[in-house]
Amino acid sequence: MVKLNKIYTRTGDDGTTGLVRGPRRSKADLRVEAFGTVDEANSFIGMAxxxxxxMPKFDRVLARIQNDLFDLGxxxxxxxxxxxxxxxxxxIVPAQAEWLEQQIDIYNEALKPLTSFVLPGGTQLAVALHLARTVARRAERLVVALVAVEPDINKDALIYLNRLSDLMFVMARxxxxxxxxxxxxxxxxxRGGG
Known part of the structure; x- marks a missing residue:
């Protein structure tokens, strides 16, 4: 159980943060960047x-994802x-990414195949989902970079982020x-002006 009594501790005033275990790390550390970016994606999903x-079904899907993103963080x-x-x-366990795949299949079924790339736009919900998608992709890139220097990273975390951005794209459509x-x-x- 998480218990947070005090919001500020002053322990990060030196530019470091604590992990669940191990020594404190710089707030610019790649691992901190990765889970911070996951938190950012979660915030954009909250905005969506x-x-x-x-759309209560959409909302339930997004609520579950927000919870999963805390697991991922x-x-x-x-x-x-x-x-x-x-x-x-x-x-993160394989079942969490598999659930995302199921949602992709469900929502993609009614969509016509694309004839061009999609620009972020349309409804407010679609734009918010595109923002969440791009932040999830950035988190994925950071985790890929992190794996290169800390190979003990859970590979299911990387798979989850890959599926998440795909689902955000489909849901935006x-x-x-x-x-x-x-x-x-x-x-x-x-290209010709105008």
Whole structure:
């Protein structure tokens, strides 16, 4: 159980932060960047939920993802193996990414195939989901970089982020009247001026 009594501790005033275990790290550390970016994606999903009042199923999906993203943040904030005799650390498990895949399949079923890339636009919900998608992709890139220097990273965390951005893309299209209101890229449209 998490218990937070005090919001400021002054322990981070030197530019470091504590992980679940191990020595304090710089707030610019790649691991801290990774779980901080996961938190940022979670915030954008929270913003997207402001626009789901008429879409309760969408809202439930996004609420579950927000909870999973806290699991993911905890996973990334817990380096190394569990010490002998300690309870297991909270880690993303394959079932969480598999659930995302199921949601992608459900929502993608009603969408027509794309004939061009989609520009972030359309409804407020679609734009918020595109923002969440791009931040999830950035988090994924950071975790890839982190794996290169700390290979003990849970690979399911990386898979989860990859699926998450895919789901945000599909849900953004659904939010745009099942893709009918998507804003499509027209390659070279303004190369001649105008």
């Amino acid at each position: 939920r402001l626009h789901t009042t008429t 905890s996973d990334l904030a817990t380096p190394g193996e569990d010490p002998a005799g300690s309870p297991p650390s909270l880690r 659904v939010a745009n009247a099942n893709g009918e209101s998507d804003v499509l890229w027209t390659p070279g449209k303004f």
